[in-house]
Amino acid sequence: MRVIDLRSDTVTKPTRAMRDAMAAAEVGDDVYKDDPTVNKLEALAAEMCGTQSALFVPSGTQSNLLALLCHCQRGDEYIAGQEAHTYKFEAGGGAVLGSIQPQPIEYEPDGTLDFDKVMEVIKPSDDFHYARTKLLCLENTHNGKVLPLDYLEQFSRFASKHSLRTHLDGARVFNASVQQHIPVSAITRHFDSISICLSKGLGAPVGSLLCSTKEVISEASRWRKMLGGGMRQAGIIAAAGIVALTEHVERLKEDHDNAQLLAAGLQHIDELEIDTNSLQTNMVFVSVDALKAEKLRLYLEQRNILIMPMRSIIRFVTHLDISQDDIKRVVEEIKNFFIKE
Numbered sequence: 208m209r210v211i212d213l214r215s216d217t218v219t220k221p222t223r224a225m226r227d228a229m230a231a232a233e234v235g236d237d238v239y240k241d242d243p244t245v246n247k248l249e250a251l252a253a254e255m256c257g258t259q260s261a262l263f264v265p266s267g268t269q270s271n272l273l274a275l276l277c278h279c280q281r282g283d284e285y286i287a288g289q290e291a292h293t294y295k296f297e298a299g300g301g302a303v304l305g306s307i308q309p310q311p312i313e314y315e316p317d318g319t320l321d322f323d324k325v326m327e328v329i330k331p332s333d334d335f336h337y338a339r340t341k342l343l344c345l346e347n348t349h350n351g352k353v354l355p356l357d358y359l360e361q362f363s364r365f366a367s368k369h370s371l372r373t374h375l376d377g378a379r380v381f382n383a384s385v386q387q388h389i390p391v392s393a394i395t396r397h398f399d400s401i402s403i404c405l406s407k408g409l410g411a412p413v414g415s416l417l418c419s420t421k422e423v424i425s426e427a428s429r430w431r432k433m434l435g436g437g438m439r440q441a442g443i444i445a446a447a448g449i450v451a452l453t454e455h456v457e458r459l460k461e462d463h464d465n466a467q468l469l470a471a472g473l474q475h476i477d478e479l480e481i482d483t484n485s486l487q488t489n490m491v492f493v494s495v496d497a498l499k500a501e502k503l504r505l506y507l508e509q510r511n512i513l514i515m516p517m518r519s520i521i522r523f524v525t526h527l528d529i530s531q532d533d534i535k536r537v538v539e540e541i542k543n544f545f546i547k548e
């Protein structure tokens with residue numbers, strides 16, 4: 208029986224078309240900028256995001272780190288959400304490798320940062336007691352939530368008023384643009400740099416892109432080399448990235464529909480509470496008694512369904528390798544579990 212893996216959208220396997228594109232990819236030494244497939248992918252990403260330039264990197268963690276290193280110098284500070292990937296889940300890279308101080312603040316329930324709360328932590332630039340506040344970071348989508356477009360508009364005005372640079376961790380920014388029925392550039396235009404992941408719902412095996420100005424990307428290329436991210440004949444993996452950006456963006460809607468289908472199937476189970484606020488893209492957050500969550504994980508694992516509860520919260524993630532039939536099977540098995548409990 209095949210495995211239905213709902214732990215994350217990072218688990219997708221490259222499709223036949225991706226593998227064919229990878230096998231046929233023209234390659235060269237990307238450190239010399241000689242790889243035509245990498246160059247094509249970078250040009251495509253820059254065009255989609257409406258930026259001057261883009262850089263192909265091994266991971267989203269690296270592209271976020273490059274952005275921090277480019278926008279901030281030693282002793283500078285960036286502001287990000289308390290639960291932001293750039294702050295919480297990237298091993299403190301900005302602090303370790305850039306001597307950059309993070310200033311986390313609580314997210315609002317919709318995934319935005321409140322401007323008054325940001326104001327309170329921006330440091331006075333003329334006082335040497337403080338680190339210099341340089342950069343504001345957002346995440347879109349954040350825990351499945353799409354940031355409103357009018358908020359992004361206000362955000363970029365706020366940042367320029369305070370002479371701050373802006374970075375978007377857009378690991379799943381295409382989930383946002385598809386949900387809002389807009390080109391991704393309508394989101395990315397509000398930021399000085401954008402990181403996008405090809406290896407999440409877009410289904411590529413590896414790779415992320417940092418999109419920004421020529422100046423930032425030139426600086427980012429230097430840091431990428433220093434971090435060991437110069438990848439030589441990287442066209443082999445970039446070829447899958449091109450398929451991801453050209454074939455797999457619009458289909459994210461299927462993942463969003465499957466998330467809705469899953470939520471609808473689970474909503475009548477008394478022991479489960481669905482977070483409807485975050486049910487916007489390809490994630491379903493469900494609260495359940497923590498002991499039951501672990502029992503359910505084991506029960507489903509024995510039936511080739513993988514989930515990853517975090518204490519009392521289960522995050523189900525739909526993606527390229529999850530079909531409507533899979534969702535129906537998952538709902539049935541979860542119902543069975545609670546009938547037996």
Ligand SMILES: *Cc1c(COP(=O)(O)O)cnc(C)c1O
Nearest residue numbers: 266267268269292346376378404
């Ligand atoms: C996955 C992810 C990243 C980058 O992760 P990598 O595993 O390093 O590619 C960054 N931000 C968010 C919000 C993510 O979900």
